[in-house]
Amino acid sequence: MTAKSESVKLFTDKAELVAAVVTEISSLDDAYKYTMDLCGKKEACKMLISGCEQNLSNKAEQLCATKTGKTIVAPALNKKETSALEKQCEENGFALIKDSVRNHLGGIDIAFTYADHGIAETGTIVVNCPSEELRLATMISEVHVAVLPKSKIVENSYDLESWMEGNMMKGDYTAFITGPSRTADIERVLAIGVHGPLELHILILED
Numbered sequence: 001m002t003a004k005s006e007s008v009k010l011f012t013d014k015a016e017l018v019a020a021v022v023t024e025i026s027s028l029d030d031a032y033k034y035t036m037d038l039c040g041k042k043e044a045c046k047m048l049i050s051g052c053e054q055n056l057s058n059k060a061e062q063l064c065a066t067k068t069g070k071t072i073v074a075p076a077l078n079k080k081e082t083s084a085l086e087k088q089c090e091e092n093g094f095a096l097i098k099d100s101v102r103n104h105l106g107g108i109d110i111a112f113t114y115a116d117h118g119i120a121e122t123g124t125i126v127v128n129c130p131s132e133e134l135r136l137a138t139m140i141s142e143v144h145v146a147v148l149p150k151s152k153i154v155e156n157s158y159d160l161e162s163w164m165e166g167n168m169m170k171g172d173y174t175a176f177i178t179g180p181s182r183t184a185d186i187e188r189v190l191a192i193g194v195h196g197p198l199e200l201h202i203l204i205l206e207d
Helices: 003-017 028-041 058-063 079-092 132-140 157-170
Strands: 021-025 071-073 095-097 108-114 117-119 124-129 141-149 173-177 199-205
Touching: 003 021, 003 199, 021 028, 028 079, 028 108, 028 141, 028 199, 079 095, 108 132, 117 157, 124 132, 124 141, 124 157, 132 141, 132 173
Parallel strands: 021 199, 071 095, 071 108, 108 141, 141 199
Antiparallel strands: 117 124, 124 173
């Protein structure tokens, strides 16, 4: 087993220990198909906007209507990738949100993103988020699907020191994501999806 293969195995083992789903893929087309299948199987996210439980005017109630379809958000893809994903969404009857994510906070089913790096030691993905669009996508969706190029998996966080220094010089927001969102703050009872996605799917791309 090569050093890279060992890193991939360690990353997979550690990520699965914290309830992430890890799958190796050979192309972006595989990633799109995986996302379509996943979205098709899940129930549509129907979050109500805060305040919709109150007595509202007719006009306000219209704003609070839950969505009926399924929504995928992918704010950080290039034009070619966006076009390919949008075609798949249209064929499956899903809506694709490419920007203005803040206007769609009432229920996003899946966020489709890239991970800049993976840390084998902890099964963590690292996502540089220079824009609010990407930050929101990874935080408010029910399911996060992250494509991680195999070459971007490193042994530990120290291997990212110079990369992180560059991000900090630019003032970028960088997220370290280990498994789906969880907390045990409330009476020490583990709750999943409180501060972020209920599920994290990591697609390791052969590059």
